[in-house]
Amino acid sequence: MSIDLVRVDERLIHGQVVVGWGERLRPQRYVVADDELAGSAWEQELYALAAPPDAEVAFVPVSEARARLAEWRADDRVTFVLLRSVEALCALAEGGGLDGLTVNLGGLHAGEGRREHLPYLHLSPRDEAALDALAAAGVGLEARDLPTSRGVPWREPTPDAGAGAPPPPRGGDGA
Amino acid sequence: MVRVSASGRHPGPGLATVFLRCLLVQAGWSYRRLIGLGFGFSVAPLLRLRPDRDEAGVAAALARHTRPFNAHPYLAGLAVGAVGRLEAEGTPPERVERFKDAVRGALGGLGDQLVWAAWRPLTLLLALLATAAGAPPWAAVVGFLGVYNAGHFVLRAWALAVGWRRGAEVAAALRAADLPRWSRRLHGAGALVLGLLLGWIVAAALTGARTGVAALASGAPVPHEPGVGSAAWLGLFAAGLWIGYRRGRTILRPAAAVLLLVLLVLFLAGAL
Numbered sequence: 001m002s003i004d005l006v007r008v009d010e011r012l013i014h015g016q017v018v019v020g021w022g023e024r025l026r027p028q029r030y031v032v033a034d035d036e037l038a039g040s041a042w043e044q045e046l047y048a049l050a051a052p053p054d055a056e057v058a059f060v061p062v063s064e065a066r067a068r069l070a071e072w073r074a075d076d077r078v079t080f081v082l083l084r085s086v087e088a089l090c091a092l093a094e095g096g097g098l099d100g101l102t103v104n105l106g107g108l109h110a111g112e113g114r115r116e117h118l119p120y121l122h123l124s125p126r127d128e129a130a131l132d133a134l135a136a137a138g139v140g141l142e143a144r145d146l147p148t149s150r151g152v153p154w155r156e157p158t159p160d161a162g163a164g165a166p167p168p169p170r171g172g173d174g175a
Numbered sequence: 176m177v178r179v180s181a182s183g184r185h186p187g188p189g190l191a192t193v194f195l196r197c198l199l200v201q202a203g204w205s206y207r208r209l210i211g212l213g214f215g216f217s218v219a220p221l222l223r224l225r226p227d228r229d230e231a232g233v234a235a236a237l238a239r240h241t242r243p244f245n246a247h248p249y250l251a252g253l254a255v256g257a258v259g260r261l262e263a264e265g266t267p268p269e270r271v272e273r274f275k276d277a278v279r280g281a282l283g284g285l286g287d288q289l290v291w292a293a294w295r296p297l298t299l300l301l302a303l304l305a306t307a308a309g310a311p312p313w314a315a316v317v318g319f320l321g322v323y324n325a326g327h328f329v330l331r332a333w334a335l336a337v338g339w340r341r342g343a344e345v346a347a348a349l350r351a352a353d354l355p356r357w358s359r360r361l362h363g364a365g366a367l368v369l370g371l372l373l374g375w376i377v378a379a380a381l382t383g384a385r386t387g388v389a390a391l392a393s394g395a396p397v398p399h400e401p402g403v404g405s406a407a408w409l410g411l412f413a414a415g416l417w418i419g420y421r422r423g424r425t426i427l428r429p430a431a432a433v434l435l436l437v438l439l440v441l442f443l444a445g446a447l
Binding site for chain 1: 273278280281292343
């Protein structure tokens with residue numbers, strides 16, 4: 001298994017990921033799963049500047065990332081998969097591709113309609129419901145900005161969270 | 176002073192004003208906005224160059240640019256300059272925001288590596304080395320502040336100028352500047368100075384030298400006769416250089432742990 005980090009962080013590739021997690025896990029590949037960035041060369045160029053020069057950086061649509069999860073998990077190379085939003089995470093998790101992995105909730109900052117869970121984790125009601133549904137479906141979820149921080153497991157879902165919550169949004173990255 | 180002129184039509188304020196504001200980019204830091212408030216304060220003079228020259232438009236742009244944003248404070252000027260340029264060219268707000276989102280990660284990561292992990296430790300170690308060489312403490316402090324601040328002023332000025340000049344095309348300028356290479360060089364220099372400093376402390380403790388570097392610089396006699404011990408030290412030094420060159424940063428933590436262990440043993444043995 002060589003997907004060592006699946007992280008939801010609206011900043012995507014940045015210092016916490018490259019220095020904080022990168023120096024701990026030494027990834028050889030950063031995959032940014034984002035529909036808009038996958039088609040924007042000028043933005044890819046800027047984001048890629050933050051990655052270490054010897055690492056591969058790939059920008060792919062979420063659907064392609066979902067199709068290639070098994071390939072990356074079987075690969076020997078250590079891979080980070082980065083997503084901008086909970087919505088993109090839900091799209092990636094369809095089909096059970098994240099089973100057995102713990103998703104890192106690393107950076108969703110303050111915004112309109114978002115409630116603070118941790119200083120680095122602000123979620124809308126829609127995000128909360130989607131995370132509840134993912135947790136009910138068996139996806140591991142943990143809030144943690146840096147490897148040196150204490151990991152905070154996502155709340156235990158109520159018995160009917162999976163059935164009562166709205167279904168996870170599909171197909172987009174919500175950028 | 177460099178005059179701001181986006182297209183030759185706008186006289187505008189000088190970049191020096193923006194540069195001075197950028198010195199305060201972290202003054203309003205908070206967990207909610209990070210350096211967003213400082214970013215808005217810094218870019219405000221450039222927003223007046225917007226083609227519409229409309230007060231309401233300027234106010235709306237200022238509100239947008241005080242939203243959460245983060246970057247290394249010394250490189251934030253690059254984003255300030257580039258965003259000012261984009262605004263002056265009438266770039267749609269959505270594209271400006273996407274530019275800010277895309278550039279912040281690079282400015283954070285590159286700045287952390289260049290300044291916090293390389294430049295600051297190097298200048299601090301040089302000051303310690305100067306003290307070991309016999310410089311008065313006040314001179315080492317003044318020297319450290321002078322050299323460290325000169326470096327970050329140059330970096331800030333470069334960042335703002337490049338941002339303003341290149342606008343959305345800053346990626347090419349950043350790639351050409353190859354800041355990671357500078358980081359590696361400064362990091363290597365810092366590791367070398369650290370090795371020299373610790374090596375001399377250990378050697379001075381073992382041989383009873385007064386201030387080793389000062390003695391060496393003044394041509395004072397080496398405290399003991401060259402022999403097997405000196406050859407061993409030279410061998411260790413050469414091996415350290417070779418291992419450091421081959422392994423780079425991956426060896427830093429184990430090497431630091433070994434050095435601390437050696438110092439602890441010497442301390443416990445009463446040699447220090």
